[in-house]
Amino acid sequence: MAGGGVHASSGPVAETYARARHQLLIPAWAVLLIFVAVPVAMMLIYSFLTKEFRGGVIWEFSLAAYDQFFFDRGLFGDEPPKFEWTYVTIFWRSIWQAGLATILSLLIGFPTAYFIATRPEKTRAIWLFLVTIPYWVNLLIRTVSMKFLLRDQGPMNDALLALGVLEEPLRIINTNLAVQLGLFYSYLPFMVLPIYAAVERYNFTYSEAAADLYASKWATLRRVVLPVVKPGVIAGCILVFVPSLGAFLAPDLLGGAKNFMIGSLIEEQFKGNAGNWPFGAAASMILLTLVIIVLLISTTQQRKTREPG
Amino acid sequence: MTDSSTPAVDIENAAKRYGDFTAIKSMSLSIRDNEFFTLLGPSGCGKTTLLRMIAGFEDVTEGAIFLFGSEIEQLPPNKRPVNTVFQNYALFPHMTILENVSFGLEMQGNSRVDAHKRAGEMLELVQLSEFAQRKPAQLSGGQQQRVALARALAPSPRVLLLDEPLSALDLKLRKAMQIELKHLQRETGITFIFVTHDQEEALTMSDRIAVMSAGELQQLGEPRDVYERPRNRFVADFIGDTNLLEVAITDIADNLASCHVQGGHQIQCGASEGVSKGMTAHLSVRPERLLLSAAPAEEGSLRASVKENIFVGTDITTLLTLDGGPDLTVRTSNSARGAARVFDPGADVFVTVEAGAARLLIN
Numbered sequence A: 001m002a003g004g005g006v007h008a009s010s011g012p013v014a015e016t017y018a019r020a021r022h023q024l025l026i027p028a029w030a031v032l033l034i035f036v037a038v039p040v041a042m043m044l045i046y047s048f049l050t051k052e053f054r055g056g057v058i059w060e061f062s063l064a065a066y067d068q069f070f071f072d073r074g075l076f077g078d079e080p081p082k083f084e085w086t087y088v089t090i091f092w093r094s095i096w097q098a099g100l101a102t103i104l105s106l107l108i109g110f111p112t113a114y115f116i117a118t119r120p121e122k123t124r125a126i127w128l129f130l131v132t133i134p135y136w137v138n139l140l141i142r143t144v145s146m147k148f149l150l151r152d153q154g155p156m157n158d159a160l161l162a163l164g165v166l167e168e169p170l171r172i173i174n175t176n177l178a179v180q181l182g183l184f185y186s187y188l189p190f191m192v193l194p195i196y197a198a199v200e201r202y203n204f205t206y207s208e209a210a211a212d213l214y215a216s217k218w219a220t221l222r223r224v225v226l227p228v229v230k231p232g233v234i235a236g237c238i239l240v241f242v243p244s245l246g247a248f249l250a251p252d253l254l255g256g257a258k259n260f261m262i263g264s265l266i267e268e269q270f271k272g273n274a275g276n277w278p279f280g281a282a283a284s285m286i287l288l289t290l291v292i293i294v295l296l297i298s299t300t301q302q303r304k305t306r307e308p309g
Numbered sequence B: 001m002t003d004s005s006t007p008a009v010d011i012e013n014a015a016k017r018y019g020d021f022t023a024i025k026s027m028s029l030s031i032r033d034n035e036f037f038t039l040l041g042p043s044g045c046g047k048t049t050l051l052r053m054i055a056g057f058e059d060v061t062e063g064a065i066f067l068f069g070s071e072i073e074q075l076p077p078n079k080r081p082v083n084t085v086f087q088n089y090a091l092f093p094h095m096t097i098l099e100n101v102s103f104g105l106e107m108q109g110n111s112r113v114d115a116h117k118r119a120g121e122m123l124e125l126v127q128l129s130e131f132a133q134r135k136p137a138q139l140s141g142g143q144q145q146r147v148a149l150a151r152a153l154a155p156s157p158r159v160l161l162l163d164e165p166l167s168a169l170d171l172k173l174r175k176a177m178q179i180e181l182k183h184l185q186r187e188t189g190i191t192f193i194f195v196t197h198d199q200e201e202a203l204t205m206s207d208r209i210a211v212m213s214a215g216e217l218q219q220l221g222e223p224r225d226v227y228e229r230p231r232n233r234f235v236a237d238f239i240g241d242t243n244l245l246e247v248a249i250t251d252i253a254d255n256l257a258s259c260h261v262q263g264g265h266q267i268q269c270g271a272s273e274g275v276s277k278g279m280t281a282h283l284s285v286r287p288e289r290l291l292l293s294a295a296p297a298e299e300g301s302l303r304a305s306v307k308e309n310i311f312v313g314t315d316i317t318t319l320l321t322l323d324g325g326p327d328l329t330v331r332t333s334n335s336a337r338g339a340a341r342v343f344d345p346g347a348d349v350f351v352t353v354e355a356g357a358a359r360l361l362i363n
C-alpha cells in the first residue's frame, strides 16, 4: 500500500496528519452515508416487511418476499417446499443478456477505444466527443428510436431489402438479440471511455519492444497490450455489465413480454397499485448481492495483475 | 555463416524526413560483423532515428539498409534478426523478470520450458538470478538495464542495438557497465551498435565511432583516429577538449604550413589536404599536448601569461592568454608535477606545441 509507512509511524506529527485526513474525509463519508448506506438499509428492511395491497408496507416482520422468490409452495406450509424457477430464470436470463451485451460492447468498444487513443492528440477529443454525442439524448428516447430502427418495416430492414441484401425483413424486435443490441447501445461509452483511458496511458514502446522480440501483431496484442490495459477493460466490463443487469427500458421496449429482465420485475413491484414492495426490495437485495459478487471477483482479478507474482 | 567481409549493417544513402524536416541526410556507412560500433553525436542529431531505421520502427525515406547483404526495407521489425536495448528499457511491466527475458525466445518458437531455461542462463550471465520472479518495477535502474540487456541478448540476435543504455546510471555503475558490455560483446561476438552522446564513453568502448551532427556523418574511424585526427572543427570540439585557434596560413613549404595566430604568434604544423597559402583555417591542439616552461624552447614557443590554475584530480588545467591573442588551455598531468612547474596566476610563461600535435582544419 502506498504511503503505508507514513501511517505506521506514530508521534505527534503522524497523529496530526491522521486527524486532518479523517476530517477531510467527512464530506465523502456523508455522501456515502446519505446516498448509499441509508437507501440500501431501507431496501434491506423493506424486504423483510409485509406487503400492503395497494403498494407500501405494513411494519411487520416477514420472510414472505424471499419465500415467494425462491419457493413455489410456501417454505412454511405443510407440504415440503418446492423450488420456484420463475424468478431465478428471470435472473439467469438477465445475467445472460447483460453478459452478451458486455461481450458485444467489448468487441466493438475495444477497437474503438484503441483507435481513438492512437489518433494524434488533437483529434482524440473530437472522436471522444462523437462517441458521447448520442448520450446527450435521454435513454428512453434513444431506446424508442432503436425500436423504430429495428422494426420489421423500419429503416434498417427497408435499406437492407432495397439493397437486396435480404429477401425478407429481419425479425429482430422482441427477440433476445434486440435486447442485447439495446443494452449495447445504451452503455457502449462506459466501455469505450475506461479502455480509452488505459490505452492512452499505455506506453507504446512496449509494443515496439514486443515486435523487436519477434512477436507478431496478434501476439503483441494478446501478450502485451491486453494484459497492460486489463484494468481499463475490467472497469469497462463492470460499467456495462452492472447497469445492463438491472436495466428495464431496453428489455421492456425491445424485448417484449417474453424477454423480461430483473429490472422490469423490480420496476413492476413499485408501479401503481399492483406492486409488492417487499418483493421488489427482496429482488433488489438479491440483485445487489450478485453485483457485489461480480465486483469482488473482478477486484481480486485486478489485484492479481498488479501484485507481483 | 556469412563471409566475414560482408558488413553486418550496410547503410546506403539512407535519408529520413518527417514532413519538411530532415532527420537523417543521405548517409552511408558500413558496420562490420562482430564490431563494437558507436554512433556518437549531440542531442537531436538523429542517432535514435538511425537505430529505429535499422530496427524497422521507422521506414527509410530514401536509400536502403542492408543486413548481412540483404535488403530489409520490406521486413517488419519482428522479422529482423536485430534486437534493441531501449533507452527507457521498455520492460513489460506485467511480466516477471524471467518472463521478460524469455519472451523473445518464446516468440521465436521455443517451448516455454526451453525458453525459461535459457532465460535463466541469461539472468545468471547478468547476475540477476535471484530477481527472476520479481516485476520490473521492483528493480533498481541499473538492474532493469541489465534485464533489458539480457532480454535483448537471449534470442541471440545477429546485431544488437543499444540506445544510450547507460545514460540513467550513476557514474560508478556506468563505468562498471561499460566494461561489462565490452566483455559481453567480445564473448558473444554479436555486432553491437551503441548510441551515446558521451564522447568519453564512445572512446573507451568502441572499435569504431561514427560522429554525427545534425543528421550528417561527420567522421568515421577508430577512437584514436577520431581523437587525434579530427576531420573538422565539429569533431575536434565534440570529442575531448581542444584549443581551437583561428589562424591565417602565411606560407607552405615541405608540406609544413606556417600559421599566423592573432598577436603575432607563429605555429608550424603539417599541412592537410586543401590547405593553401593565404587562407584562414582553424588549428586544433589538445590541452595535454601543450607544454609550459619559464624559458622559450628551441623549436619555438609562444609567449603567454597565466590566468588561472584549476585542480582536477589527476590533472592540473592552466588557463592562459597568448600575448595579444586568444586564450589557451593547457593540461599537465598531476604525476608529472615534480618535473613540470606550476606557474602562479599572472606569471609570464612560454607555451610549446608538441611536435605533430597541432592539426589544421579547414572546415
Ligand SMILES: Nc1ncnc2c1ncn2[C@@H]1O[C@H](COP(=O)(O)OP(=O)(O)OP(=O)(O)O)[C@@H](O)[C@H]1O
Binding pocket: B018, B021, B023, B041, B042, B043, B044, B045, B046, B047, B048, B049, B050, B197
Ligand atoms: N516523429 C518525429 N517527427 C518529427 N521529427 C522527429 C520525429 N522523431 C524525431 N524527430 C526529430 O529528428 C531529430 C533527431 O531525433 P533523434 O531522436 O534521432 O535524436 P537523438 O540523436 O537520438 O537525440 P538524443 O541524444 O536527444 O536522444 C530531432 O531533431 C527530432 O526532433
Ligand SMILES: [Mg+2]
Binding pocket: B047, B048, B049, B163
Ligand atoms: Mg535518442
